[in-house]
Amino acid sequence: MSAGPASTPLSGVPTVLASHLSKSFGTREAVSDLSFSVSAGRAFGLLGPNGAGKTTTVRMLTGLITPTGGDVTLFGERLTHQNADALRARIGVQTDTNLYETLTVRDNLSTWGELYGLTRKAVARRTDEVLEVLALTDRIDSLVGELSKGMRQKLSVGRAVLHEPELLFLDEPTAGLDPEAAEDLIDYLAQMIRSMRTTVIICTHQLHGLEHLCTDVGILQAGRLVVAGDVAQLLRRQWPRHRYTLTVGGDRERAAQVVARVVGDVEDSGHNAHVDFSVDDHAQVSALVEQLVAERIPVRSVVPQEPTLHDLYFATIDEQERP
């Protein structure tokens, strides 16, 4: 994934390439100068608070609405009104749009399978596979209106992946799911990405569980992409030093002095048995532990505190909102 002025990566054609995308509705600018690309087999988290422009971005990327400025390229082909329908055949979209409540689970899925050109046999096979993964097999002949909110949410994801799309858009895919169902769904998506090199774009502001899925991230704030890139690189850029929490059995103050002497960076953890510190190099931690042991300070644990996508999201939003 790359951000800033859009450019085709050196190796291979990106699945999605947004170049200086803008969209205005009257005088209101919903999205402004958005540029990023997502390569095959990557999961891109499009994050942002409500009204940040996520839905407008997805609608532009799928050809539902026409950008006021800029271009979209999908699978190496510039998206136009003429080729949008053909390109959509390679895309699956799950949004907060409703399913057909007076139809059964089977009817909802078979309609979608036929719309995407699956044969009757393939529809039946994929329906069985998807419902098994989503633990909905026993509800195949239930009316969708009789399903719980979580079941409908799973089914809407199942409908989007039924035709095994090359590019998948998901909108808050785990919203309303219990933790176990959310984990199963994330595992299934991870497997799709690994085995079929599916490109996934996830719009969300609920990061829990999706952090491990997203390899790339873009954070939208008021229609502008304020941060975009590889998650690991962005985290390293935001927090260049490695953070640890040391727990000692003895005198915390003495331990803090040793930490300050060896690694030179101590933070106030606010806990009387913990010492938080940062290092440039993980090797410094071994030296620290040796010194603590030498000074007869009992070391209970030294735990790395790696920052997460969640931390990055809130740090970015806070920075943007700061005057």
Place this chain on the structure above:
Amino acid sequence: MINRRRMWAVMRKDWRELARNKQAVTPLVIVPLLFVVALPLAVILLGDNAALTSSVGGLQAFLDHLPRGLIPGDLSERQAVVYAVLIYFMAPLFLIIPVMIASITASSSFVGEKERRTIEGLLYTPLTDRELVLAKILVSVVPSVLLVWTSFAIYTAIVDLIAAPRLGGVFFPTWTWVVIVVVLAPLVGFLATCLIVAVSGRSSTMQDAQGAALLVVLPVIGMVVSQATGLLLFDITVALTASAAVLVVDVGVYLAVVGRFRRERIVTRL
């Protein structure tokens, strides 16, 4: 290039939904039955009874304006009234049936999808604008045509089995009726549906679409009323000319509806 399988998927889905909607299906069946069973039976059994002619709107005016030359000379006054009503007065009612059905099914299938927030899902699929619009039109036109033809078969049976023996032999259907039912009624149904779909793209509730559709189908109703009041009587020439004219309008309106269809307008007005 139109993908018929994709269109069929949309049509089958809509029909399944419609079949489960008893509120929508009931009037689709009952109203045509009233037209083709109750009304002709009343006319056949009561003839020129004053109570009947005064209770059916426009019937007296129709009888007053009817040229006598259109009625076979060997029929009595009472038989002439029955013959005139069955052959001329009833004909335009078969044009109301597809318009009525279209106003229920078309508004339900298109604006209904907007109301139920299911339309955006369809717009993300590979369905082309032409396929989506044509599928939504056919979803309404096909059942309306089938209902008109079924109604016509029932009407023919009633007229031939009950009226014909009283009027001296089988006289129905006439060629004018065949043209009206087989050609003109489907074309009128297509036109009404196209117009409702066109209005539906801008409406956000079924009531809006149906209300606007009523205004749009006024010319059709005007044609029906003019026939019923004896101002314009359908003979084979009028029926064929009207069919040709409606066909031209159908093509023009359909192309305009497809040409003006914008996914953006739909998703941004949800």
